[in-house]
Amino acid sequence: MTDPPLDLSEQIKAATKDNHVRAENTQLMLSYQKGQITLVQYKVLLCSLYEIYKALEEELDRNASHPAVAPIYFPQELARVESLERDLEHFWGSEWRKKVIVPAATQRYGQRLRKIGRENPELLVAHAYTRYLGDLSGGQVLGKITQKSLGLISKDGLSFFQFPGVSSPNRFKQLYRSRMNSIELTEEEKAAVLEEAVLAFELNIQVFDDLQKMLSVATETVNQPSDRFPAAILRSSPIL
Numbered sequence: 284m285t286d287p288p289l290d291l292s293e294q295i296k297a298a299t300k301d302n303h304v305r306a307e308n309t310q311l312m313l314s315y316q317k318g319q320i321t322l323v324q325y326k327v328l329l330c331s332l333y334e335i336y337k338a339l340e341e342e343l344d345r346n347a348s349h350p351a352v353a354p355i356y357f358p359q360e361l362a363r364v365e366s367l368e369r370d371l372e373h374f375w376g377s378e379w380r381k382k383v384i385v386p387a388a389t390q391r392y393g394q395r396l397r398k399i400g401r402e403n404p405e406l407l408v409a410h411a412y413t414r415y416l417g418d419l420s421g422g423q424v425l426g427k428i429t430q431k432s433l434g435l436i437s438k439d440g441l442s443f444f445q446f447p448g449v450s451s452p453n454r455f456k457q458l459y460r461s462r463m464n465s466i467e468l469t470e471e472e473k474a475a476v477l478e479e480a481v482l483a484f485e486l487n488i489q490v491f492d493d494l495q496k497m498l499s500v501a502t503e504t505v506n507q508p509s510d511r512f513p514a515a516i517l518r519s520s521p522i523l
C-alpha cells in the first residue's frame with residue numbers, strides 16, 4: 284500500500300522547511316527575535332517590503348481570474364500595499380516616495396515576481412504563500428516585538444502587521460491551505476511551484492542579508508567617512 288499523495292500545502296511546507304530555518308537565522312531576523320530591532324532597520328525593511336508587495340499584489344491583481352490564482356486571491360483580507368504606505372508615511376513623512384531605498388536583492392525579488400506574473404502566473408501561489416502565511420504566523424509575533432523594541436506607544440506605523448479582515452489567523456491559514464490544495468496543477472507545474480517556493484524564501488533571505496550589509500556600510504561610513512562608501516545610499520537616506 285502506498286501513502287496517498289501529499290496536498291500542495293503539506294508539500295510546500297516540507298519543501299521549504301530548511302529554508303525557513305535559514306530565514307529565521309539571518310542576522311536581521313535574529314536581531315528581531317532578540318528584541319534588538321532598531322528604528323533604522325525597521326524603516327529600511329518597510330521600504331523593501333513595499334517594493335516586494337507592490338510587485339506581488341500588482342501581479343496577483345492582474346492575474347486574479349487565472350485558475351491557479353483565483354482560489355488564493357484574497358485582496359480584502361491580505362493586501363499589504365496600503366498598510367505599508369501608511370507605515371512609510373508615518374516613519375518617513377509625506378515625501379516618503381522620494382526616500383524609499385532598496386538594495387539590489389529587493390529589486391531582483393520584484394523583477395522575479397513581475398516575470399512570473401507575465402509568463403507563469405501559476406507560480407505566484409508560491410510567493411503569496413511564502414509572504415502571507417509567514418505574515419500570519421511568525422509575523423504576528425514580530426509585530427509585537429517591533430512595537431516593544433521601538434518603544435511605540437500606539438499602533439501607528441505598525442499597520443503592516445495588522446490584518447483587520449482576518450479575525451482568526453489560524454482559521455484563515457486553514458482556509459488558505461485548502462484553497463491552495465484545490466488548485467489544479469500538473470505534476471510538472473506542482474514541482475515548479477515547490478521549486479519557486481524555495482526560491483521565494485531564498486529571495487527573502489537575500490533581501491535581509493543585503494539590508495544588513497547596506498546598514499553596516501552606511502553606519503560605518505557615517506562614523507568614519509572613507510572613499511569606499513556608496514554615496515547614493517547616504518544621499519537618499521536622511522535617516523542614516
Ligand code: HEM
Pocket residue numbers: 292295296303306307312313315316412413414416417418420421422484487
Ligand atoms: C510559519 C516563526 C520568519 C514564512 C511560521 C510559524 C512560526 C514562524 C512559529 C508557524 C509554524 C507552524 O504553524 O507550524 C517565524 C519566526 C521568524 C519567521 C520567529 C523570524 C524571526 C519567516 C520568514 C518567512 C516565513 C522570513 C518568509 C519570508 C513562513 C511561512 C509559514 C511560517 C510561509 C507557514 C508555514 C505553513 O504552515 O505552511 N513561522 N517565522 N517565516 N513562516 Fe515563519
